[in-house]
Amino acid sequence: MSYNIIRFADATTMPWLGGGGITHELARHPAEGDFAWRLSVAEVQQDGAFSRLDGVDRVIVLCSPGRMVLHTPEPQPLERFSPYAFDGGTQIDCTVPDGPTRDFNVMTRRGVYVADVTTVVGARREVEVPTDAEVFVFCMDGVLSGGVELGTFDLAQLDARTTVDASHGAAAVVVLTTMPLG
Structure with a gap:
């Protein structure tokens, strides 16, 4: 048995398209072009809108002890270590009442x-x-x-x-x- 281990220190880091945070991409398939799936850690540095990703299903898991609330449009408080699935094409605003948070993201191309x-x-x-x-x-x-x-x-x-x-x-x-x- 072997493991392909990706250390957080080796992740590809990029700013969000709309600002307000950064993403640390750990793994994706395929490596280039549009992803079929993607695993990453997001640093949510301030309140703001999530990027809309039409045709993508998302699962987010809050890792930080601070609070994060998704507004979909109803407020959806995330519980630490509890997966929350949603349509990436939905307009979602986020608030982080306790300051910056980190979360784990799983994104998959719908139908793939x-x-x-x-x-x-x-x-x-x-x-x-x-x-x-x-x-x-x-x-x-x-x-x-x-x-x-x-x-x-x-x-x-x-x-x-x-x-x-x-x-x-x-x-x-x-x-x-x-x-x-x-």
């Missing part, structure tokens, strides 16, 4: 890939790797051990069943499955 994002907080979990999917483990906080060793905001792509030990942290497990053609 679908993402299942679950979290493991203060516990151990066996992670299966289906033959028809790509599976990633992201360290949202603290340190992960077990089959893979990750620090905060590091990412690992799994190629076989493994144990994720988040006893001293929090992890997001991402399963990306291709949509059938037709």
Whole structure:
């Protein structure tokens, strides 16, 4: 068993198109052009609008202890380490009442890939790797051990069943499955 580990320090960092934050891209497919899927960490530095991404499904997981509220148009307070899925084409404004936050983002091109994002907080979990999917483990906080060793905001792509030990942290497990053609 081997792991493709992407350290947060090696992420590609870019400012948001509309300002107000930066993104640290950890992984994407394909590497160039429009992505079919993308995994990243966003630093939300101030209140403002999210970029609209038509045809993209998004899952966001708040990693910081500070509050983040998405206005869709109804206020949707995010809970730390709890995945929230939404249509990337929706007009969304965000407020960060406690100041800057960081969150983990999973974006998939609708009709091409679908993402299942679950979290493991203060516990151990066996992670299966289906033959028809790509599976990633992201360290949202603290340190992960077990089959893979990750620090905060590091990412690992799994190629076989493994144990994720988040006893001293929090992890997001991402399963990306291709949509059938037709």
